Amino acid sequence: MALHPQAEAYLKLFPSDLGVDLDSLTREQIAEMRSLDGMAEQRGPRIGLPVVRDETAAGVPVRIYRPEPGGHPLPALVYFHGGGWVFGSVERNDALGRDLAHKTGAVVVSVDYRLAPEHPFPAAAEDAFGVVRDVHARPAFYGADTRRVAVVGDSAGGNLAAVAAWLARDAGLRLAHQALICPVTDVATDTSSYRAYGKGFGLDAAEMRWFIEQYAAGADPRDPRLAPLHLPDKSGLAPATVITAECDPLCDEGAAYARALAEAGVPVEHRSFEGALHGFLGLPGFFDQALEGRDYLAARIRDALGVAS
Numbered sequence: 001m002a003l004h005p006q007a008e009a010y011l012k013l014f015p016s017d018l019g020v021d022l023d024s025l026t027r028e029q030i031a032e033m034r035s036l037d038g039m040a041e042q043r044g045p046r047i048g049l050p051v052v053r054d055e056t057a058a059g060v061p062v063r064i065y066r067p068e069p070g071g072h073p074l075p076a077l078v079y080f081h082g083g084g085w086v087f088g089s090v091e092r093n094d095a096l097g098r099d100l101a102h103k104t105g106a107v108v109v110s111v112d113y114r115l116a117p118e119h120p121f122p123a124a125a126e127d128a129f130g131v132v133r134d135v136h137a138r139p140a141f142y143g144a145d146t147r148r149v150a151v152v153g154d155s156a157g158g159n160l161a162a163v164a165a166w167l168a169r170d171a172g173l174r175l176a177h178q179a180l181i182c183p184v185t186d187v188a189t190d191t192s193s194y195r196a197y198g199k200g201f202g203l204d205a206a207e208m209r210w211f212i213e214q215y216a217a218g219a220d221p222r223d224p225r226l227a228p229l230h231l232p233d234k235s236g237l238a239p240a241t242v243i244t245a246e247c248d249p250l251c252d253e254g255a256a257y258a259r260a261l262a263e264a265g266v267p268v269e270h271r272s273f274e275g276a277l278h279g280f281l282g283l284p285g286f287f288d289q290a291l292e293g294r295d296y297l298a299a300r301i302r303d304a305l306g307v308a309s
Contacts, residue, residue, distance in 0.1 A: 003201075003247055004275030006287050011277070015200060022210045027117060030086065034115075037092055042285030044095040047102045054090075055141075058130035061112040063090045065101035066143060073139065075106040075148035075176075075305035078132050078164070082155030082182075082279065084211030085116045085124050096282060100152065103298035105307040107144055109135060113160065120217035125225045128160040129167040136173050148305045150177035150238070152297075154281060155250070156211070158183025162228040162257065165238050175238035177304035179297055182245055182278050183254050185229040187212045187221045191252035201247050203278040208249055229257050234264035241269050241300040243293060245276035271296060 003011070020033075051066035068074065077100060081088040090097070090112045097110040113127035132151060139146045151168075153161030158180040165178040189209055198205030216226055224231035240261050244254040251272065258270035273280065273289050281297070284290035302308075 002275060004287075004289065006289070007247065007275055007277045007280070010286050011200070011202060014202065016202065016204050016207065018207050022207065030117070034087055034089070039283060040092075042283045043093070044099055044284045044290075046095050047098040049098055049101055052098070057109070057111075057134040058127075060114075060127045060131055061090065062131060063094070063097060063110045063112070064142060065097050065108040065110065067101045067105055067107075071140070071143050073145035074143055075104070075150070075307060076135055076142060076144035077101075077104065077106045077108045077301065078128075078135060078149065078151050078161075079108055079110045080113065080128055080151070080153035080157030080160040080164075081110070082153070082157045082282070083115075084208070085156045085215035086211055087115070088157075093282070099294060100298070103294065104301045104305070106148075106150075106301070106305060107142055109142060116215040117217070121215050121219045122225050124156075124160055124215070125163045125167075128164040132164045132168055132175075133171065133173065147174070148176050149174070150179065150301060150305060151175060152179040152181070152301070153183065154181035155279060156184055156215075157181075158254075159185065159228065163225055166224065166228060166231055166234070169236055169238070177241070177301060178238045179241045179243075179301060180254065180257070181243045181281055181293075181297070182248055182250055183242070183257065184250060185257040186227045186253045187216060188227075189249070191249075191256075193252040194249045197247050197249050197251070201249070201277060203249055205249050229253060229260060234261055234266060237261060237264070237266045239267040239304060241297065242271075243281065243297065244270070244272045245278055245280055246272055246274050247276060248278035250278060269300065
């Protein structure tokens with residue numbers, strides 16, 4: 001399938017996600033890069049909401065978005081941003097957090113999990129599950145209905161959402177849904193989509209391997225807390241939505257995870273966006289498919305959480 005015309009135009013401006021010599025990056029330079037966001041205007045409008053507040057959950061900074069005033073219980077989404085476990089933040093993803101709350105009618109808890117390389121695996125996974133557990137333990141604090149809690153994440157955040165979903169299952173915490181957007185589900189980087197789209201399609205394979213190296217820091221690549229595709233038993237996991245981008249090195253592993261869930265008897269719907277690049281859903285200023293993807297995602301979440309359209 002040919003690239004979407006908007007993806008072609010994007011790649012002329014940004015042929016690779018980072019565009020730097022990865023081997024030369026120091027921790028100080030990584031920290032400096034985190035404070036920069038050349039895409040801010042393309043992430044969508046920051047929709048006004050009745051409640052937006054910064055809090056701490058299980059020692060982890062979070063931002064809570066509430067689409068309705070008052071403290072009555074609403075469904076809750078725990079959202080994990082992307083950025084290769086190295087970059088990204090609640091602030092950088094503020095527009096998406098607001099949009100999710102607006103479109104789904106749910107309280108959104110956006111998680112500022114610890115980042116690598118300062119905090120390698122399993123720090124981010126521990127933070128992710130810690131917040132999910134805290135939402136269940138303190139529903140009144142969030143204004144959350146614990147019968148209707150979902151996890152949502154994109155890219156590395158999709159990895160954390162998938163990991164949090166199986167940790168929640170094993171801890172006896174009910175999740176109504178898991179939504180995984182262009183997720184990292186394996187760290188082998190050896191799929192056909194890595195070979196086809198590993199150079200010149202935005203997220204380069206070399207960049208992804210660098211991200212994995214920063215986070216995994218020598219961990220067992222088959223540890224399901226790092227690579228949920230290798231979880232031996234996927235039965236009983238929360239129903240899922242998996243979104244992939246066709247021209248993304250991670251496309252095949254996202255599709256493989258959707259198949260594995262289905263084979264384990266988990267209700268799952270997988271949608272691949274043709275001609276799209278990794279991370280497209282976060283940039284509605286560049287991609288019309290981002291708006292289409294967000295509407296699809298919101299509809300799936302509303303349906304899973306029993307929110308009227």
